[in-house]
Amino acid sequence: MKNLIYNLDLETIQHTLATWGEPSYRADQIWKGLYQHLWTKAEQFTTLPLALRNKLGQEYAFSHLQAGKVLRASDGLTEKILFRLPDGPAIETVLMHYPFRNRQDRHTVCVSTQVGCALGCAFCATGQMGFNRHLSSGEIIEQVIYYARQLAEGGQSLTNVVMMGMGEPFHNYDATLDAIRRLNHPGGMKMGGRRFTVSTVGLAPEIRRFAKEGLQVNLAISLHAADDELRSSMLPINAKYPIREVLNACREYAEATKRRVTFEWALVKDVNDTPKQARKLARLLRGMLAHVNVIPLNPTNKFDGEATTEKRATAFQAALEENGIPCSIRLRRGIEIQAGCGQLASRRGY
Ligand code: SAH
Ligand code: SF4
Numbered sequence: 010m011k012n013l014i015y016n017l018d019l020e021t022i023q024h025t026l027a028t029w030g031e032p033s034y035r036a037d038q039i040w041k042g043l044y045q046h047l048w049t050k051a052e053q054f055t056t057l058p059l060a061l062r063n064k065l066g067q068e069y070a071f072s073h074l075q076a077g078k079v080l081r082a083s084d085g086l087t088e089k090i091l092f093r094l095p096d097g098p099a100i101e102t103v104l105m106h107y108p109f110r111n112r113q114d115r116h117t118v119c120v121s122t123q124v125g126c127a128l129g130c131a132f133c134a135t136g137q138m139g140f141n142r143h144l145s146s147g148e149i150i151e152q153v154i155y156y157a158r159q160l161a162e163g164g165q166s167l168t169n170v171v172m173m174g175m176g177e178p179f180h181n182y183d184a185t186l187d188a189i190r191r192l193n194h195p196g197g198m199k200m201g202g203r204r205f206t207v208s209t210v211g212l213a214p215e216i217r218r219f220a221k222e223g224l225q226v227n228l229a230i231s232l233h234a235a236d237d238e239l240r241s242s243m244l245p246i247n248a249k250y251p252i253r254e255v256l257n258a259c260r261e262y263a264e265a266t267k268r269r270v271t272f273e274w275a276l277v278k279d280v281n282d283t284p285k286q287a288r289k290l291a292r293l294l295r296g297m298l299a300h301v302n303v304i305p306l307n308p309t310n311k312f313d314g315e316a317t318t319e320k321r322a323t324a325f326q327a328a329l330e331e332n333g334i335p336c337s338i339r340l341r342r343g344i345e346i347q348a349g350c351g352q353l354a355s356r357r358g359y
Contacts, residue, residue: 019040035061041056047154073094074152075092077090080347087342088103089101096142099124100148103174104119116156120171120174123144124141130210130244132314133309135175143184150188207227211232214258219262225266225267226268227271229302230270232290235287256293272290275305278321279315300335300336300337301336303338305317
């Protein structure tokens with residue numbers, strides 16, 4: 010199989026072109042073609058001589074993702090696409106529009122980083138399917154490019170990238186980081202670090218490593234419980250990296266990047282939506298640059314828990330805020346098209 014061109018960084022393209030006897034500025038033209046013009050076929054690289062265009066097309070694949078079924082939510086604000094990978098499995102990517110009255114609209118793409126996930130969180134559809142394989146950096150990038158191009162065609166532009174689709178980004182650390190760096194590259198798409206959010210189940214060593222990358226990426230931690238017993242029953246990885254260790258790593262992250270860390274919490278009725286859990290959480294986060302996002306659980310087939318009610322969610326939020334911890338209640342976007350958190354790829358159907 011040909012290597013996907015989005016797997017290459019600029020230096021690799023420069024090096025390859027040098028071995029082909031091409032001047033180095035051709036590498037910049039290719040980079041601009043990929044990341045500024047968003048060209049997706051070798052023929053489109055009209056800035057290059059025909060022979061080089063042909064060679065590029067012979068040597069590299071310009072797409073690994075075969076677009077399948079697209080589902081759009083009835084409010085028109087969320088859409089999900091199923092992409093088939095060359096070796097067979099499928100992943101999903103979600104686009105969310107956030108219209109604002111007084112400032113520029115936000116258009117956020119939610120990308121997958123793996124096919125399936127090895128972490129097995131009880132309430133998550135991706136976890137319930139198990140792990141198939143990592144995505145390459147290029148396969149992560151191609152999901153972003155797909156929607157960047159679609160938006161550009163409609164006169165809009167992509168504003169944010171969240172790594173909250175299928176998979177655990179820090180279990181696929183190098184590819185995730187390479188994808189961010191390539192999209193962030195000043196000669197290409199120039200997406201600033203603050204426009205990315207990496208969501209992790211709490212792999213403490215990788216959080217620490219990420220803190221040292223010199224990026225200003227937002228970090229979101231899937232916490233979901235304020236004591237180890239409850240958290241381990243929902244997120245098995247907690248046995249390896251208990252809450253205290255995850256939070257220590259988060260403090261290092263906030264310190265190094267000066268970014269506020271977000272804690273994610275899927276509210277399961279009568280399980281983790283109690284005022285007692287809220288107060289425990291507030292104690293854990295005291296003094297930290299933090300914010301809590303709660304979302305009512307999206308029910309999945311293999312998990313018995315129920316979604317919280319609006320009233321209980323509001324009470325949870327109030328208990329946190331009374332204790333000085335900012336908290337937002339998130340809407341469950343896209344659940345009617347199975348594009349909600351934890352629902353991705355739970356239902357195939359090309
Ligand atoms: N593996 C990463 C990112 C992918 S999951 C992580 O766990 O953070 C993205 C988010 O969806 C996480 O916060 C995860 O806990 C949440 N999530 C998973 N299943 C869910 C469900 N059924 N209802 C609500 N949120 C869910
Ligand atoms: Fe994996 Fe995240 Fe789902 Fe847990 S919540 S199984 S880490 S994708």
